[in-house]
Amino acid sequence: MKLDTLSLKYVQIFFVVVAYWIISILTVFVNKTLLTSDKLDMDAPMFIAWFQCFVSAIICFTMSRLSKVFPNTVHFPGGNPFNSxxxxxxLPLTILYILMISTNNYCLKFVDVTFYYVGRSLTTVFNVILSYIILGQTTSISCLLCCFAVVCGFFLGVDQENLSGSFSLVGTIFGVLSSFSLAFYSIQIKKVLPEVSNQIWLLSYFNNLYASILFIPLLAFEAKELNNFSRMFELNFLFLMIIGGICGLSIGYVTVLQVQVTSPLTHNISGTAKSCFQTILASFWYNQWKSTMWWFSNAVVLGGSAAYTIVKNREMEKKYRPVVYSRC
Structure with a gap:
């Protein structure tokens, strides 16, 4: 019995969402293992970020070359990364990209995966603030209330993490910096995309290539740790590093794919649900049992984030609905 078109569409959506969840969660757990595993004992978050950018750049370069040799089989946008x-x-976007992935790695190094989402939950709040400062975009009272809920959930989460004895001030600060840089990056990417013909893969290629070069002088800060690291060429370590690089590149692709087969609203809700599942999975995986109030703080952050997405989507629909009707 053949599936009809609608059934095939739902099957496609299901597999894309599952792929997004798996790759996103795998990225977090792989990086956490690289950063904190006693078996690896590596204290070099920037080196890990550099290596993964390098792997991503190599993959994109290879795809670019293959697309010219096999144009009917491999499709990758062309462009010269060394054009002035x-x-x-x-390059300015790449600097933000470096700040974003570096602070993210430092946050993940110092905080538990269970607290990771809450520690980086202020992205929406910073997005609203930066959109007003940079773009002059105002935000409705409803959206501001959702942001207020996120902020309350964040501070409640910090308080509960402190009571549980696993709070890291350094990790939380890096989480806030990561949220800020991600929000700033998201705003700036809209300005830069037209310069690369709105090709997300091409921008990812350039970003990772430039980051691979710019990271090199920064590795001097981790020279001591790298010199003392004895497992640099062990297969287990290299395997995890390569997997992390592949996941880092893939997450960008599956994110765009999920938006394409569903909608921005569904993507954000899927991301919120994924974060909830990731937190629960981490609590079992690392055997970290939390209090009821700790889980309530997570629920407040997740609820505020989801509510913001839904409210913002409805406001956008109301804003553009007259334009759509006028063209019919």
């Missing part, structure tokens, strides 16, 4: 105009427009 391209460098001028993309």
């Amino acid at each position: 105009t391209t460098i001028k427009h993309v």
